[in-house]
């Protein structure tokens with residue numbers, strides 16, 4: 481077995497790290513407190529061609545896979561953005577471009593992929609509803625066929641990045657959940673032009689005040705008689721579940737990568753402080769009570785990374801990757817939380833001061849245990865799908 485990263489992924493790691501080296505922790509702190517999109521980093525990533533990493537070469541991208549995207553996300557996150565800001569990379573290059581490349585019609589790909597590759601267009605992904613989060617097949621946003629159009633009504637929640645997105649990947653039901661057999665049938669994904677829909681008064685949104693990850697707002701979205709041409713269906717009518725699975729596994733892998741990067745930043749912060757802070761006349765890191773939690777986190781990061789890269793590699797090679805993606809997301813998020821908690825404890829009282837980054841890292845790390853899928857649902861998957869235990873629901 482060869483565990484070395486392929487040259488393509490090493491080049492991505494180097495290229496993204498070079499860009500990120502111009503932005504220190506204070507930059508990311510400012511973006512968070514000012515609730516500001518990291519415009520400068522985004523611009524540099526666009527200039528360097530890193531936004532089109534997974535866009536096929538014929539559409540102006542680099543034609544790379546999920547492994548390279550995951551490495552880019554981890555590198556960006558580990559540079560200091562941490563989990564809260566890695567959405568910068570995941571929303572458009574991940575969810576938008578990769579999904580379109582796999583499921584778009586030739587016309588959709590030609591119209592959108594070249595502009596997604598340059599960052600001229602951005603995307604957001606709208607699945608979660610107030611009454612359907614973990615149980616995503618229970619969504620009720622409904623698209624009714626009307627001539628050559630569909631008319632969509634419903635409500636979404638937590639939709640991140642609507643403000644910047646030109647295109648929303650909107651997940652709907654075209655057969656109500658109660659009538660669908662199997663339940664995965666009757667889902668349809670639409671490409672919705674956000675500015676046009678807003679101008680027509682058919683879509684509106686309202687940011688949700690949130691405890692962190694404020695570089696990218698998350699929103700309530702209201703959809704009222706939204707008219708979308710049938711040519712904007714992404715994938716098959718009623719067959720949106722296939723598109724969804726191709727979003728959800730990469731989503732778990734990419735947000736796992738972002739959590740992993742967050743774990744690395746937090747571990748670094750903890751170790752640096754443990755070496756430099758002296759109490760009782762010696763560095764606090766010489767106390768095993770401080771050193772062991774940090775050492776334990778190091779072990780967990782390395783283990784989570786192995787599974788994460790395996791999951792991405794499996795996806796790229798057309799192999800089943802559900803188990804790997806779920807384990808990678810679970811363990812990377814746990815590593816991020818434990819790293820942030822260990823770094824926080826290591827900082828003593830100074831952890832509570834906003835002059836140090838650990839409070840932000842702790843807040844950021846907490847999201848990974850909830851979004852885009854909760855820890856419990858990941859464990860449910862492993863218990864029922866992998867271990868064959870009976871379902872509780």
Ligand SMILES: Cc1cc2nc3c(=O)[nH]c(=O)nc-3n(C[C@H](O)[C@H](O)[C@H](O)COP(=O)(O)OP(=O)(O)OC[C@H]3O[C@@H](n4cnc5c(N)ncnc54)[C@H](O)[C@@H]3O)c2cc1C
Nearest residue numbers: 605606607608613614638639640851852853854856857873
């Ligand atoms: C910052 C942020 C950004 C987000 N961005 C997006 C986005 O861009 N697009 C999008 O579509 N969504 C987004 N989400 C939504 C996210 O995917 C959901 O919050 C997540 O899937 C959980 O759904 P829920 O909040 O409805 O929790 P619920 O489904 O209400 O779950 C509540 C609790 O009950 C537990 N639970 C439920 N059922 C079971 C069970 N059978 N067994 C054990 N425990 C169970 C859950 O694990 C959880 O702990 C975002 C969320 C956040 C916080």
